Amino acid sequence: MDRRHFILKSGLAGGAALAGATLAAPAIAQESPSIRWRMTSSFPNTLDTLFGSSQFFAKSVSDLTDGKFRIDVFPAGELVPGLAALDAVGDQTVEGAHTVLYYYVGKDPTFAIGSSIPFGLNARQQNAWLYNGGGNEAIDSFLEPYNVVARPGGNTGTQMGGWFRKEINSVQDLNGLKMRIAGIAGQVLAPLGVIGQQLAGGDVYPALERGTLDATEFVGPYDDEKLGFYQVAPYYYYPAFWEAGPTVHYVFNKQKYDELPASYRAALDTVSRACNISMLADYDVKNMQAIRSLVGKGVQLRPLPRDVLDASYDSSQALYKQLGETNPRWKAMFDPWNQFRSQSYEWFRVAEFTNDTYAYSKQASGQ
Template sequence: MTIDRRKFLTRSSVAGVAAAGLASPAIAQSQPEVRWRLTSGFPNNLDTIYGGAVVMADALKAITGGKFQIQVFQAGELVPGPQAIDAVQNNTVEIAHTCGYYFTGKNPTFAIGSAVPFGLNSRLQNAWLYHGGGNEAYDDFLSAYNIIGKPGGNSGAQMGGWYRREINSVADLSGIKMRIAGVAGEVMSRLGVVPQQLPGGDIYPALERGTIDAAEWVGPYDDERLGFYQIAPYYYYPAFWEGGLTIHFFINQQQYAALPDEYKAALDTACKAANLNMQALYDVKNKNAIRSLVGKGAQLRPLPADVMQAAYKATFELYEEYSERYPEWAKIYPDWKKFRDEGLEWFRVAEYTYDSYVFGAQAAGQ
């Protein structure tokens, strides 16, 4: 019997396509439809930091073929920003995107996973969290609040804030009312500052009314959008309290545990994408915004040396006090400090010497 080879191959190809068409939906249908709600700690006009949650949700939707979707709400739409952790803990929402140090009123250990004064830069922060045991230690702490955390964005080193008047020494800080959050506020209070914790959207009106004298937020791009330069012209650097802020996705433990393994992997991948993307965006946007701000009259100033020295001393005294008062802090801090010290030693060898040379050459016009 003879076979028409062309017809056979055609029929075989059609059959293969049909089989693939049947198999694909069957596989897709084996996974459940999951719909979560996310509360952000930020207003949506701050597109880069708020946008980290959108980047994650879009990636997750694409990876899962639309089966696992997360709807993002700006701060205040579902719950106020300061209640984000409570909302996740109580399963009012499944997930939040915010800064751990906003919740140091509960326990200062919340801050160590995000940013603490004279802590890790962004590279070391990622190294510690992903491969230095940091996220495991942080999750162990967070388990008491029925949540887990996944890094979901980094700002890089931030600016030291906007001031109505120049700061020439530690003495000039005395009595200044400053918007500054978390452990940084405690350190600054020891230098004479009166710390105020305000959401991003409330900072400009407070500066305008004179309720506060100074404010820190993130860096040039966000700060320009918020308009601080119009009221407080002196722009200081660096934010010694945020050398590399990590914003976390905080997830309800039970909701996470109920996910299929494939969805857990997809969520983890999407969070990592958001973490990488945010700092890349800030590095692009800040380089343009700092030039724009100077053109609008912002007066760039380094924090005086005696301010930095006094803050450094106060910071590590505070950490020792935390170790005595908070067992959760004491459990994480020694390994964190060892990682920090060894990481800084390595960075001084290659990163710092390279950066210092090229910065100097560029400044000299070479």
């Protein structure tokens, strides 16, 4: 091969390679498209831990995708009402929502199991069930008819039993009580005489102030103090036996989620996990400070009477039995959940409970 022939051949090869590189560039770009979603929250922007978590979520997804996948977050009521978030995602009014599944028990009580049900799992047990006990898979299977998928995106830890305008000394004091209460706890308390109501967070204070509510539960000391409930209801009861470890979920339209590049779906899933961890840690710090602040303001801290707990427990078991006999979707999720709960309780009694009980008793005695 002479020198001229070699140069010509090399030039053609190099040109082909350069052309190939030029052609490849758009293909690479297409693998990372620019996508913009809208996400509605079920929470007002005054709740910096709950609403702030969704803002952190959106920023983190953008950071992980070099700004290619952007999510605009809107507080409750700005695009859709707080309790309409699930429907808005299912019908593609928005692509995503930050909400709590038990807000939708009016559609089916089974929604509550994915978040929290009375005398259920604490935050650690809840995460164990969701991630490694089949919970996430069961929830997504249940949600298929609603055209959404869900990812755990926060946990508040065990919540407070709520604010009452009058003191509760026995189960008889619940008769006729009008109470804002989430999930299926209202159905559990109904046989005890409680008139349960579901209201979004921003609507609770005015109702309590006007007396259209006698009591309300919401989250815990930090959020409750910000919402000012102590100004209109002096008695603060604990614990919220209906919310031992409630999960807050990110909910995505299934079609829109499936259309995303795999790397973008991975970003959503990974950031959801991060939010799930960080929210609980955030509340554990903020609540321990806020409870001291509330007591300093004259709030009357009270445990729920034992007969209230006993009557509520019996009512919850009767409700679960009835739902298992009449609602196949409830039974399909509840039965394996209940088995997991029993085995988890056995283990936690061995180590966690004995350690915590002893250590807390020593601290309470000033040692």
